[in-house]
Amino acid sequence: MNNLPIPENEKERLKALHGYEVLDSINEAEFDRITEIASIICDVPISLISLIDKDRQWFKSKIGLDVNETPRELAFCRYAIMDPHILEIQDAITDERFKNNLLVTGEPGIRFYAGTPLVDPEGYALGTLCVIDRKPKKLSAKQLRALKLLGEEVISKIVERRQKEELKNFENIFRRSNDLIFIGGGDGFFKKVNPAFTKVLGWSKEQLLNTSTFEFIHPDDIASTEIELKKLAHGHSTVNFIQRFKTISGSYKTLQWTSSPEASTGYIFGIGRDISKEKEKEEQLAESEEKLRVFFENSQGLMCTHDLEGKFLSVNTSGASTLGYTPQEITQMSLFDIIPQERHPYLNAYLDEIKKSGSVKGQMLTRHKNGSLHVWLFNNFLQKGATGEEYVIGNAYDITERERLQNDLIRTKEMLEQTNKVARVGGWDFNLEKQEIYWTSVTKEIHGVPQDYEPDLKSGINFYKEGDSRDRITQAINLGIAEGKSWNEELQIIDVSGKEVWVRALGNTEFENGVCKRLFGTFQDIDAYKEAELALKRSVAAQERLNEALLEQIELVKEQDKTIEKIQEFKFLADSIPQMIWTSQADGYTDYYNRYWFDYTGMTLEQTQTEGWEPVLHPDDLENDTNLWNESLATGKPYDTEVRFKRASDGAYRWHISRAVPMKNNKGEIVKWFGSCTDIDEYKKALDLENKISQYEDFNRIVAHNLRGPAGSIGMILTMLDETTDENEKADLLKMLSQSSETLNETLNELMKVLEVRNNHDLTYDDCDLQEIVNGIEKMLKGQMVAKKARIITDFNKNHILFPKIYLESIFYNLISNALKYSKDEIPPEIIISSTTKADKTLLTFKDNGLGIDLKQHGNNMFKLNKVFHRGYDSKGVGLFMTKTQIETFGGKISVQSDPGVGSEFFIEL
Template sequence: MMNKEISEADRLKALHNYNILDSISEKDFDRLTKLASLICDTPISLISLIDKERQWFKSNVGIDVKETPRNLAFCLHTINDTTIFQVEDATKDERFKNNILVTGDPGIRFYAGCPLIDNDGFALGTLCVIDRKPKVLTESQREALAILAEEAIALIIERRSKQEVKQFDHLFSLTDDLICIANTNGYFKKINPAFEKVLGWDKAYLLAICSIDLVHPDDLKSAENDLQQFRDGKGQLSPVHRVRTKSGSYKTIQWHTTLDETSGELFCIGRDISLEKLKEEQLKDSEDKLRVFFENSQGLMCTHDLEGRFLSVNNAGAAILGYSTQEVLKLSLFDIVPDDNHPQLRAYLSKIIKKGRAKGQMVTMHKDGSSRIWLFNNVLENEFYVIGNAIDITQRYHLEKDLEHVKGILEQTNKVAMVGGWEYLPQSEKIHWSSVTKEIHAVAPDYEPELASAINFYKEGAGKETITALLKKAISDGSGWDVELQLIDANGKEIWVRAIGHAAFEDGVCKRLFGTFQNIDDYKLTQLSLQASIAKQEELNTALKEQVELVKLQDQTIQTIQEFKFLADSIPQIIWTSQPSGNLDYYNQHWFEYTGMTLEETQGWGWEPVLHPEDLDNCVKVWTESIETGKPYDVEYRFKRAADGAYRWHLGRALPMKNEKGEIVKWFGSCTDIDEYKRALDLERKISQFEDFNRMVAHNLRGPAGSMGMIINMLETTTEEEERAELLDMLKQSSGSLNQTLEELMKVLEIRLNKGIPFEECNTATILQGVENMLKGEIFSKKAVISSNFEVTNISYPHVYLESIFYNMISNALKYTRPGVPPQIMITAKKSHDRIELSFKDNGLGIDLERHGENIFKLNKIFHHGFDSKGVGLFMTKNQIETFGGSITVESQPNAGTEFKILI
């Protein structure tokens, strides 16, 4: 025997791989168990599969349960051997005599089982036969049982094979990869739908041509060589070809192809790598462009290590330094930077190592000894080397010196043009105004501005708010500005100025704001006057256009009214309009044809002759409310048809049309014939009532009928007269309960037909006694104990519904019991505030509310397998309770019982 821990784990894995546990019944398996039962002359036959905690029956004859606990299974012994395991009399076998399947239902005495062993040697379960009396199989019966077991395992294996084929077909159809079977001449024999999705060609076209015809001309020779290799016996290849699509473009396909030596066919899987190929080409192109940019840059581009040694340099940069590229690669930054600047160089290397980036100015020495000034912006790459990019600003540096001389000249020019300058340093909060700027503000030459006082010169409102916002944004993200605003100078004079500002940043921080300030008051006043003049002219032009459009609109309105009347008379509905006061002033032609009335008879409010008397008050009430509140009018009423005098249901609706001030200027309404719809709704309601009654009849009669069947079965098996007399008495009581239930249900049907369900004074003890009589057989067979504590002895409720509630709660408690544990059911009735609370508590299987809580009262929902359950009882009970204003809740834990609480 194999190592038990390892073999059992492998056996369970093999069992689960067959995906057969908890599957629906299948005729092929049921035939085998029926044959086994007939051949071995036993009342019970099972195909049992041994899971980790249970034995589950794929097919069963003679018992209704679908599974039992594994530790009770006779079959657990069968799967440990390869031959038939037989127990002649379980009551005399030390291994089984105390087993509850022997001492209790189904009363096993004889057992014979043959293991179901698959092709890998795993015993998945058994084909077994069971009798309630001692027995021994004949040799021919043993041989037949073994043959049937072989058929059972063959069915299980065949079942999985079919599932695998179905799964492969599903994958074959849904995958985006190209999957096909082809011959070595390049013709497709079978293709999946992905071919049409990826390439655009339909299946018929692809199966009719050679695949070589779709290959790109540049890849054709390679594709033909691949096919020749397969014809020569090559087993596998993974070529890449460009394949033509229906649109004429090409897609790059990577194939994985295997030759089946038996059939000589090629099995191919192709993946569209066009996008990957494009990215690869783009990356290469990008690298080539970067290399060209590096080599042809007119500035200095280089890489150096963290100690300053050059790793690469471009030709232009080396030439500016006076060296060849080979000479530079033998140097470091310390060789080309003057000795006086080495401290700054070391600071640069330290900074770029810590922060990963550095920029600024650097001085180097040309090979001939002259100095060069560079503006650099360098980045640390991968923590191993630095990418440098520098621009030679030697000439610009010297030009800046020359500009200082020009600055004095510009200041004189600005004074003539009334253009001043300013500067603000955020860190020190210092502001500098040029002399012209101070002159524009009308302050003294020695005036020292501050930020707050400078802003306060701007005119209150838009001027001050605008300049404040612009300053904050410039300090935050470096945005500049060029605006025209009003300020009030130190003498109280309002003037227009043009303010221009720029920001200077270092290391991501704003270090300086600067700009110009110009007095534009004369220019601005002239501009504003011109704009006002233009605006006035545009206003006059607009007024003239409005008058022209008004005349056009009046012409269009007349045409629209004529079209509306024609459209309204063409609609097979009643259309009408009303004044804001509620007086109706227009009807379409259908109104007059339907009612037979004239316009004079129905103007204002003339509906009373055609409205059904029962609908008149509500119609007037809703219309009055709509007129007073402006709410849409929506009501159903009956109109009398002039043709035959019949009243038909109509849906009346109206919406108010409002002007630009929100005032109602007109009501537009319609009346739609909905008589057939109303009749259909009434018929649907009646059908629903009868369906509900049918479910109640089927559910309430099943228990008494089942109980009577159970008592009759016990009568057939007992030989003791005293027990037969007791069972006959039970049968009479169940029959009486069945007749009483039928009478109650007939009363319910009569009441429903008469549209009313009366409440009665129902005695709780009497109700309980009646339900016990209905379920007497099941109570007796399961040795159930039903207790009650009725603080409330009488309940006002429809008798048949209260009895149905008691029946459903008790029958569920009897049905869902734990194996070997007699049911204990406790029923209480007590006052809860101003209502009555009923409680039904049991010690049964319980319900996993975390899994099933949302579905507990839904139709056709079941929570335990292996029971004759339809999922109707709790659904019907909840509806019966809520019909009369009650509610139901549940508390439960698996294997700890359930309690239902009902408030009525």
């Protein structure tokens, strides 16, 4: 009990668990349904969703228990979260870990336990979905699979629960903010506005959304507004744009806007505030020196004057207070004292710019006296004093809170986009006036087209499978345009690769003055769900037909008093079928086999009834088949398995599907079993062939990558030989050419060994010398390294590891050649390779000073096939995919850290 298993990431795991805010929450039906389904599928009385806190396990949902939590030291689940696989304890009394556990020796008397860990998207095991019985038990493979799938559904619900709460918080901010927050389009119409618009301007939401914004703008501000809209249309953000906006009373209020465009949708996201009072104060400032002083002292923002070196000359009380100082303290300081050290280069640039242009506006970051940071919008002007000295008048507004809200809005939008990718839900928009169609990235992925693909209406419709699917989508679009009808259809498309995919297409319409202007909607990949649904329907229909046929046969036999003539007919039919047909009594005693059984096995009826299937059943299948048949006899469940029977004619074992279903009387009692065995050996061989093809495709990729380097080096050295006239240099290059040729031969010989090993189905582990492998790769890439003046530095704390050598060479080759290929111009590549040990694992690190990779943009596609992260290079997007596959094939892991312009660092655990 004192040595409780604790995950290595326990601190982070608990932080993640508490971050979901699910502990001690009320019962929720969607979680209770999952525990009930788990209890039914696994045929157990107790099912729990257990979350492992620091000192307890708390039950989010429970079936069969009355308590809400137990001490963590008693929890079986504390072991289940240590491993990503299902933990199954068939009999706790025989397990040293649990036989003395109070939950085993006392109530609820646990004997059987199976728990699947609840792992969130960040890899933290929050708890388990577990099933418990008071008697020993073993789950079938299907039950284990169902339990794992239900566990994945639980963690999905927990993540979705938090996302809903975060979205609710964002909506509260949107509704309650005193700033004007909007989403608009390039056409000059608002798409969404928050309640602050009505509060500040008086217009209703409907009036604002259905009226062009140019109807509200002061006539003198229309031209400048059009200029700002053009800037936004070209992807430039607007900061501190001033505009006069009509109120419902007919007067105008001065608004200050900060807006940003979204290139993918054409939407504009903006935040504004009413600066009418500040504007009035500015006008009063121009009229009177006294009014200037009053405004200066009473402004709620930061107003100040400073010289051209940044030293404060004056500051208003409110601004000084916001910075944490008194006006007297501020006038003893300069801008360099309140702006963080790392931003002083920007401050110097600001001082240079205001000297040159006379005015500067933008954002700045200051540090409060207590150390906190504040974000300001400023608008400063250069002035001359009465004696001709130059100074700067500064006006700034604290937008720290608004910046936080805007960042929250961006994060929420990114979360929604990621959710759509996970759910395979894309979007689309069709502008009828411009005849332009827009597809989101997920929609393009479902169609199998590249991200730069430009769809049109005809090609979009032609993706739908010809016939019913294409006819239905065409009719739906026509009805939408003509009558405004929305649609929700499950249809089939054929993607670019020719694959048929089931999708759910939803469409809506947008009308203006009775004319359809726009169609828009969502597009979801439901192929897996649909195929499962259709397969289930086919299975149900086939079972119904079989049941009907059996019932008809039973009724026929009853009606004819089981006459000898009908028995002979049935026997003749059974003997004519090229399958093994058999029947047994309720206790499992087999009383009939058709002719095919005797022809295939060479056994007699007497031998079969005496010895059973053991003489012809493959020894490896005997125990499992016996257990399954006994289980069916005990439970009445249909018998279904795959076994190998020996064919009498040649002694060969062939695969068969063996099935049997029970026939019951009116009381529900089993009176007979009807079984069959169908030869599926050719089907199994086809599966083996498919696996072999996959293995050779992998080998072909290794060949292509491993030969590209030596071949490329030879070509580069030949070019350098052709260009040089120095005899000494030619001698060195010829020596390098010889080395590259030898390396090419060695690579071919190694690849032939791998092919021989593959053909023998026996892949061995080699004692690999890491420095020797690096030296070999240097020879292969000699031409590139000389041309780029590259340097490889090694630091091996562990010099040898056990691993298939050709795969390890391929891994080293891919990472080193990538570092050379994606190096910076004019900067010699430097590649640092090191090795350490951790527990029983070897850790390899590859670090370079190259171009680096933007992981925010490409992180999810880092190791996927045919993914390229830098344009203009001879790249196929295969190397990293193959490297990850080779590492994971032998139980390893690979990860990466990278910054654009700095370089990349790959971490490998073997």
